[in-house]
Amino acid sequence: xxxxxxxxxxxxxxxxxxxxxxxxxxxxxxxxxxxxxxxxxxxxxxxxxxxxxxxxxxxxxxxxxxxxxxxxxxxxxxxx
Amino acid sequence: xxxxxxxxxxxxxxxxxxxxxxxxxxxxxxxxxxxxxxxxxxxxxxxxxxxxxxxxxxxxxxxxxxxxxxxxxxxxxxxx
Numbered sequence: 001x002x003x004x005x006x007x008x009x010x011x012x013x014x015x016x017x018x019x020x021x022x023x024x025x026x027x028x029x030x031x032x033x034x035x036x037x038x039x040x041x042x043x044x045x046x047x048x049x050x051x052x053x054x055x056x057x058x059x060x061x062x063x064x065x066x067x068x069x070x071x072x073x074x075x076x077x078x079x080x
Numbered sequence: 081x082x083x084x085x086x087x088x089x090x091x092x093x094x095x096x097x098x099x100x101x102x103x104x105x106x107x108x109x110x111x112x113x114x115x116x117x118x119x120x121x122x123x124x125x126x127x128x129x130x131x132x133x134x135x136x137x138x139x140x141x142x143x144x145x146x147x148x149x150x151x152x153x154x155x156x157x158x159x160x
Binding site: 006008018021022024025028030032033034035036037038039040041042043044045046047048057061064065066 | 086088098101102104105108110112113114115116117118119120121122123124125126127128137141144145146
């Protein structure tokens, strides 16, 4: 089965990369762009066919490696 | 309205970051994880309420700044 993990900065944490993108877009003439946030998506295949078990395993991966729980949140999607 | 841009490496382009994540997950005991790909998501607000016009503007932003069209593809979603 396939896992998709969305990792994003928690609300209130300054998104430096987002600010840089926003400044660059303004500089290119898109002055109405606002509130830019940049996150990442990690996709991978994993063995087994129990979705609930897979989701709990992927959440453990997030807590151990894929996200920094101090400043980042995450959302896990499992597809067959 | 709100734009969500997904940027991912094209198929066939070596995903070095994905390989590093995969090696780390294997090292932590999740040996069945395979084919890890890391992409990014850029979310922002923009003015106007014509979804078609907004989508074409955001696609221009992708071509100019948000993605590297040589090695990356992108998908644009517009929400009210």
